[in-house]
Amino acid sequence: MKKIIMVFSLCGFGFSLIGCDNSKSAEQKQKISTETHQANTFSEQETVIPSFPNQCSSIETGIQTLKTTFSPKDLLQLNQLFKRCLNDVPLETRYQWLKSTDTIYAFQISHLPKRVVAYITELSEQGTLSSSDLKQLKNKMNADEKFVIEHLNDLYLEQFNLGEGDYDVAQKSNYALDIFAPFLPKDDQVYLKTLNQQEQESGGSLDRDAGITVSFSTLSNWIQVWEKYLKQYPHSHFSPQVKALITxxxxxxxxxxxxxxxxxxxxxxxxxxxxxxxxxxxxxxxxxxxxxxxxxxxxxxxxxxxxxxxxxxxxxxxxxxxxxxxxxxxxxxxxxxxxxxxxxxxxxxxxx
Structure with a gap:
């Protein structure tokens, strides 16, 4: 299920992310997390300025920029451009852009400043900081760090439960559904909607705390749902992802x-x-x-x-x-x- 900097789970069995499949295993997510949480590219005085123009022709530039440069403001702008411009490009380009967002979010999340990660992961019920402590933590942030905190929903970022009382940051499971699905064929919309529903039910990972996050009967039902999907849409763009999910x-x-x-x-x-x-x-x-x-x-x-x-x-x-x-x-x-x-x-x- 998710793109994060951390743990997936889902594992002797594990959600595999292919293309836009957001079903990463907890173990895969942990790998992403531990690789680059150390990279804090913000200084107290640094201000990130969008590095590409706010026009459809700049999307390719934005994609390449965000694969290697941490910039939440650019990420927000790119998502807005997607919504505005997807309808005017060929279907194959839409798929390519969607696939590119996997790399973009993996990089952006893994380069979140430590204070931002600390703030987000303290928002759970198990958080150790009081509301006043959280306020003080936010007050210590620079403008760019505060930008992330104040635009979490727009950036499609959220807290993710790693298990065993640990939390991290992940991409929201409804990202592709909200931004790309309206501009994709019906079978793709069904895939993204169903995948998002299952991610919501599993909490973003099939395995957590060395156990399965859903019931055995749910797994049986999900297998049947995806096999019916393959029968109904045998030529779906996301058939490889569906087959991997079934396995x-x-x-x-x-x-x-x-x-x-x-x-x-x-x-x-x-x-x-x-x-x-x-x-x-x-x-x-x-x-x-x-x-x-x-x-x-x-x-x-x-x-x-x-x-x-x-x-x-x-x-x-x-x-x-x-x-x-x-x-x-x-x-x-x-x-x-x-x-x-x-x-x-x-x-x-x-x-x-």
Whole structure:
């Protein structure tokens, strides 16, 4: 889901951002964050002056400028130019501009001044600063830093929950929907609207705190939504992103995460989480392309042989019982070590 300077998640499974896909994993976002938070390009006296004219012909200049130069005022101007000029350029140019904004926002967010980041991340309920402390922090800012704070919505910037009580700054998930969707074909509008809805529900990341941010049933529903989308719009510009999302959601639904396990494993037993089983069973009954994979997973688990020795409480000897228990322990250990790779191969869930 988002473009930030930080953490995504979404991970053995993770949202992958391709083109304008805002579904980055928390782990991917952390990488962006840690790379350049140190770069504070503002001085107390510095004032940023827009570096390109306020006309449609200057958009290409603005795009190239903002890929390498931190300037929130230019960013605001560029977004305004997009809204004014998108209707007058070819569709392919609109796609190119949209893709360019991925790089622009990654750079701009990663170069936000430290005081701005601190201010924004303190706006959560878990913030440690009082309102008076926040006011003092803002008062210490120069004009350009205050510009960011006072134009967060216009710049499409917001606080992002990294998990474990940490926050950072991200691009709003509705950016492409607001600015570009009105000038794109219907199938693109459906894609951007649906993606934004899912980002809102997941909080911008499929994985957080080593767990999945939505329910197993939600993942099952989202898989079906995107597979129906591909059937309805087989030639959609965003088909590659949709296919990547489906794989991410399949991995989240079919494979365990540390704090949201599909399989509950102890020394002598392996159980499937009831909610996960229900969601996978429901998916297996649909006519979606993922139904076969869901059924294969159920068959894999239900037919898994943990112990070769049969045990009957009424007729088995102590020796047979001991052998059965030993084989069961070894079987559980084998399952725990192998199921992840087994299912990736069986269900074709490998990622590039």
């Amino acid at each position: 991410d959601y399949q991995r989240a639904l079919f494979l365990s995460s540390e704090n949201t396990p599909v399989f509950e494993i102890n020394d002598l037993n392996v159980k499937m989480d009831p909610d996960a089983r229900k969601a996978i069973q429901q998916l297996a009954k649909t006519d979606s392309a993922s139904a076969e994979k869901a059924q294969k997973l159920l068959d894999y688990f239900d037919n898994y042989v943990f112990a070769e020795t049969n045990f009957d409480e009424k007729t088995s000897t102590q020796q047979e019982y001991d052998l059965f228990m030993n084989e069961t322990r070894e079987g559980v250990k084998r399952f725990s070590e192998q199921y992840h790779q087994d299912l990736i191969k069986l269900l074709n869930l490998a990622t590039d």
